[in-house]
Amino acid sequence: RNGSVSMKMADQKYIVGIDVGGTFTDLLCLDTETQELLSEKVPSIPGRQWEGVLGALEKLGISYADIRAFVHGTTIATNALLERKGAKTGLVTTDGFRDTLEIGRTRRLIGGLFDIKFVRPKPLVSRDLRLEVEERVAADGEVLKSANDIDFSSIMDKFRENGVESIAVAFMNSYRNDENEVTAMEKLQAIANDIPVCSSTGVVPEKGEFERFSTCVLNAYLTPVISAYLKTLAGELEGQGITAPVNVMGSNGGVMTLDKAADFAAGTFLSGPVGGAGGAVRICEMAGVDDCITFDMGGTSTDVALIHQLTPRISHANQIDAYPIQVPQLDIHTIGAGGGSIAWVQPDGTLEVGPESAGAMPGPACYQRGGTEPTISDANLMLGRLPTDRALSGGLQLSKEFSEKAFQDLAEKLGKDAGSPVELADGVLRIAVSKMAGAVREVSVHRGFDPRDFALLGFGGAGPMHVFLVAEELSIPQVIVPRFPGHLSALGQLLADMRRDFVVAWGGPLDEIDISDFRSRAIGMRNNAAELLQEDGFSKDRREHSFNVDMRYVGQSFTLSIPCDPETADWDSLREAFHNRHEQTFGRADRHSDVEIVNIRLFSLGLIDKPALNFTAESGGDPVIEIRQVWFGDGWIDCPIMDRTKMAAGDGFQGPIIIEEAGGTSVVPPGWTITVHASGSLDCRRSYDD
Numbered sequence: 001r002n003g004s005v006s007m008k009m010a011d012q013k014y015i016v017g018i019d020v021g022g023t024f025t026d027l028l029c030l031d032t033e034t035q036e037l038l039s040e041k042v043p044s045i046p047g048r049q050w051e052g053v054l055g056a057l058e059k060l061g062i063s064y065a066d067i068r069a070f071v072h073g074t075t076i077a078t079n080a081l082l083e084r085k086g087a088k089t090g091l092v093t094t095d096g097f098r099d100t101l102e103i104g105r106t107r108r109l110i111g112g113l114f115d116i117k118f119v120r121p122k123p124l125v126s127r128d129l130r131l132e133v134e135e136r137v138a139a140d141g142e143v144l145k146s147a148n149d150i151d152f153s154s155i156m157d158k159f160r161e162n163g164v165e166s167i168a169v170a171f172m173n174s175y176r177n178d179e180n181e182v183t184a185m186e187k188l189q190a191i192a193n194d195i196p197v198c199s200s201t202g203v204v205p206e207k208g209e210f211e212r213f214s215t216c217v218l219n220a221y222l223t224p225v226i227s228a229y230l231k232t233l234a235g236e237l238e239g240q241g242i243t244a245p246v247n248v249m250g251s252n253g254g255v256m257t258l259d260k261a262a263d264f265a266a267g268t269f270l271s272g273p274v275g276g277a278g279g280a281v282r283i284c285e286m287a288g289v290d291d292c293i294t295f296d297m298g299g300t301s302t303d304v305a306l307i308h309q310l311t312p313r314i315s316h317a318n319q320i321d322a323y324p325i326q327v328p329q330l331d332i333h334t335i336g337a338g339g340g341s342i343a344w345v346q347p348d349g350t351l352e353v354g355p356e357s358a359g360a361m362p363g364p365a366c367y368q369r370g371g372t373e374p375t376i377s378d379a380n381l382m383l384g385r386l387p388t389d390r391a392l393s394g395g396l397q398l399s400k401e402f403s404e405k406a407f408q409d410l411a412e413k414l415g416k417d418a419g420s421p422v423e424l425a426d427g428v429l430r431i432a433v434s435k436m437a438g439a440v441r442e443v444s445v446h447r448g449f450d451p452r453d454f455a456l457l458g459f460g461g462a463g464p465m466h467v468f469l470v471a472e473e474l475s476i477p478q479v480i481v482p483r484f485p486g487h488l489s490a491l492g493q494l495l496a497d498m499r500r501d502f503v504v505a506w507g508g509p510l511d512e513i514d515i516s517d518f519r520s521r522a523i524g525m526r527n528n529a530a531e532l533l534q535e536d537g538f539s540k541d542r543r544e545h546s547f548n549v550d551m552r553y554v555g556q557s558f559t560l561s562i563p564c565d566p567e568t569a570d571w572d573s574l575r576e577a578f579h580n581r582h583e584q585t586f587g588r589a590d591r592h593s594d595v596e597i598v599n600i601r602l603f604s605l606g607l608i609d610k611p612a613l614n615f616t617a618e619s620g621g622d623p624v625i626e627i628r629q630v631w632f633g634d635g636w637i638d639c640p641i642m643d644r645t646k647m648a649a650g651d652g653f654q655g656p657i658i659i660e661e662a663g664g665t666s667v668v669p670p671g672w673t674i675t676v677h678a679s680g681s682l683d684c685r686r687s688y689d690d
Contacts, residue, residue, distance in 0.1 A: 012068035017494030023299025025052035028490035086221035087165035141176035168220035222265035254499020279492030286679035374406035464666035486663025498606030507597030522566035529604035538606035
């Protein structure tokens with residue numbers, strides 16, 4: 001992957017990206033000799049996700065020995081947390097701070113002030129397993145009580161008695177001086193045998209004890225689960241003769257080695273969706289688009305992210321199921337609306353869609369695998385947007401009869417005002433589209449951006465089917481649908497660079513700190529990052545470093561991250577850049593208030609070669625497969641169904657039209673003009689009346 005491969009690896013020609021979703025496992029394989037892309041899609045196997053990975057590789061039919069690199073996106077961390085299937089965790093903390101996880105910021109976090117039904121989840125560590133020790137570091141970093149003389153054997157005994165499987169160490173003010181925290185961690189590791197121990201500063205060396213404690217506990221809670229899965233996956237792949245290194249997609253947009261992922265489990269959240277954002281950047285580059293909003297709709301959820309100037313937005317203060325996590329993550333908003341989302345009747349008699357999903361098994365009713373509840377996929381089949389006489393990608397044959405039965409049952413539950421099953425299916429889609437449009441607003445309008453200034457890029461197994469409806473809901477004039485839309489997350493993983501993130505808690509009011517000190521610290525961070533990337537095999541010409549500083553007005557609680565070059569930056573330019581970003585984000589700037597730096601951040605990339613990825617028509621002939629009646633708006637329309645593989649660059653079409661391909665179906669309503677771009681993407685436009 002990095003240009004310094006052995007002769008044996010040079011003979012290997014395949015780079016594989018795999019995205020394990022809640023419903024399907026998608027594989028994309030690049031032949032580096034021919035630049036050809038091969039794809040496969042198989043059902044995911046809950047609890048045994050590696051079997052789907054091996055199944056996809058087997059169906060692909062390539063020689064395992066010819067695989068050069070393997071990048072894997074996984075939902076293991078997310079699912080383990082949501083299902084509360086992480087390890088039993090113990091916490092060692094400073095005397096008097098065992099309840100930090102429970103007290104938090106004394107606000108409700110997720111759910112909002114006006115959600116009367118929201119109940120904050122319990123801490124992941126029960127109170128009896130939050131043990132205190134008499135150590136203390138002052139706010140300025142001075143060690144007031146050393147951890148050197150503490151006997152941790154009694155703590156370890158209690159953890160063993162209670163079946164603790166992982167340990168977190170989080171001390172007050174350790175971000176200023178982690179001497180005590182490191183000492184405690186090392187002492188515990190010496191007597192813990194196989195129980196993993198992690199420290200808060202080893203995960204996130206930043207100010208804010210609640211967020212730091214929470215992130216450390218999350219990492220400890222997930223470490224045994226992630227380690228076990230990765231060990232099993234690596235063993236299974238090795239058993240098949242795959243000698244290539246296995247890397248894991250991280251939530252920061254880059255890849256990690258297996259060892260790094262095992263130590264930094266909290267960095268694997270959103271691993272799959274992050275790959276989609278990375279793939280979207282490459283698609284935008286090829287299509288000549290700088291700004292887009294990704295719309296990744298799969299079987300269980302929809303993920304959206306904003307890409308501005310070909311750069312996905314990164315957030316450092318995040319929440320997963322109401323638990324703060326303070327690690328770099330792509331700013332991705334997820335809602336429970338996917339092809340398998342179930343339509344149901346609320347206690348007050350109104351129709352609702354999701355977040356519960358039929359998943360891969362039993363799946364939507366139309367899958368004929370035992371599912372009986374109507375889903376978004378069933379609604380699309382009812383409206384003529386999916387075929388019944390041809391199998392979908394992966395050999396899945398749909399049954400309209402089963403969908404009709406599911407919607408008839410739903411109509412009976414709703415009563416006399418439900419309308420016909422077709423009208424009810426249309427209503428289900430309208431509800432789902434409204435929710436998905438809300439997610440797009442969350443990453444755009446709520447961040448200070450107008451979504452009409454962006455293209456909406458639809459991908460995922462169900463993304464192209466709904467992206468046009470979401471675009472119309474928000475008056476977005478441009479939609480892009482890439483080739484292999486159902487495999488774009490796997491493409492992003494296949495193209496991802498190695499990435500390492502670093503942060504130093506340093507700063508103060510700009511008028512009171514020395515810029516030469518700033519430059520010295522930044523250069524030290526960069527030198528450390530360069531050494532680590534060199535150990536990963538990346539030569540100097542294949543390393544890239546970028547700095548940001550977290551800034552705020554003096555007295556504020558929240559920061560904005562401002563890009564900078566330490567060697568050329570000056571305080572006046574940084575101050576003005578912060579004012580401008582504050583005004584863009586919040587609508588105002590206070591140029592009379594003092595500005596301060598809180599953290600210095602560095603992300604460093606180990607760069608890989610990016611393939612051209614130009615697509616051409618795979619076969620000639622008429623692209624029209626059939627003419628089928630499809631429901632648009634309030635009636636049926638004779639709609640051409642086309643084969644995307646027979647479309648060549650420069651071809652143009654008018655909606656309504658349905659375009660089918662392996663891994664995705666694009667449903668284009670009336671009013672849209674479609675042009676096949678030279679890169680293979682569909683560039684779709686429409687205008688809106690003022």
